[in-house]
Amino acid sequence: MAMKLYGAPMSSCTARALACLEEKEAKYEFVLVNLPGGEHKQPTHLAKNPFGLIPALVDGDVTLFESRAVSKYVAKKHKHSGTDLLRLGNEKESAMVEVWLEVEGQQYSPHISPLVYQYIVVGEIYKQTPDEKVIAEESEKLGKVLDVYEARLSKSKYLAGDFYSLADLHHLPYTYYVMTTPVKKLYDARPHVKAWWTDISSRPVSKKVTAGMKH
Numbered sequence: 001m002a003m004k005l006y007g008a009p010m011s012s013c014t015a016r017a018l019a020c021l022e023e024k025e026a027k028y029e030f031v032l033v034n035l036p037g038g039e040h041k042q043p044t045h046l047a048k049n050p051f052g053l054i055p056a057l058v059d060g061d062v063t064l065f066e067s068r069a070v071s072k073y074v075a076k077k078h079k080h081s082g083t084d085l086l087r088l089g090n091e092k093e094s095a096m097v098e099v100w101l102e103v104e105g106q107q108y109s110p111h112i113s114p115l116v117y118q119y120i121v122v123g124e125i126y127k128q129t130p131d132e133k134v135i136a137e138e139s140e141k142l143g144k145v146l147d148v149y150e151a152r153l154s155k156s157k158y159l160a161g162d163f164y165s166l167a168d169l170h171h172l173p174y175t176y177y178v179m180t181t182p183v184k185k186l187y188d189a190r191p192h193v194k195a196w197w198t199d200i201s202s203r204p205v206s207k208k209v210t211a212g213m214k215h
């Protein structure tokens, strides 16, 4: 029985899990959740994700939610196929993957997700006026995080080392969205960050998954 991923292609967090499934060449079935219809708030989906959010993954008697936990599960379960995203065969490398997985969740995501919300959800989907105060504040904080990335990426090709890993992959969806907004200038101003983004976003899997995010 193949794994089932419940979500929507344009959802950043669904895209994060999709990118991992694809990089690991895992067999899975995608089940569209009708977000506009509020399906994700109904009991059937709440049983999969008690927060009423997407994505969720069902693999036999295992039901998971939180896209980063889903992707780590998939990357571990399929450690012998596709891209080696966790570097489990090398203690130091896998430790560095864990560091930058946390950095994405604890330092990067808290500042980029409000920017995605203002520009993409408020601005493009709801056609309202984005909150310029939030944009200014979060852009400044994201810039400081990107300064750390610039220094790191001047020493290694990817965040955890000279190999593409799940830590890089986790950045894909939110960064893809902000690249379609004025926030792009923060990346263009930092050459190593810009080169890193060009590299990771041009991977075949990255192109396939971000193509599905266009709305």
Ligand SMILES: N[C@@H](CCC(=O)N[C@@H](CSO)C(=O)NCC(=O)O)C(=O)O
Binding pocket: 011, 012, 013, 014, 035, 040, 052, 053, 054, 055, 065, 066, 067, 068
């Ligand atoms: N930390 C969680 C966030 C899930 C989430 O916010 N999902 C959004 C769509 S993706 O941006 C969602 O379900 N939004 C619908 C809603 O908020 O009602 C994860 O990584 O899975």
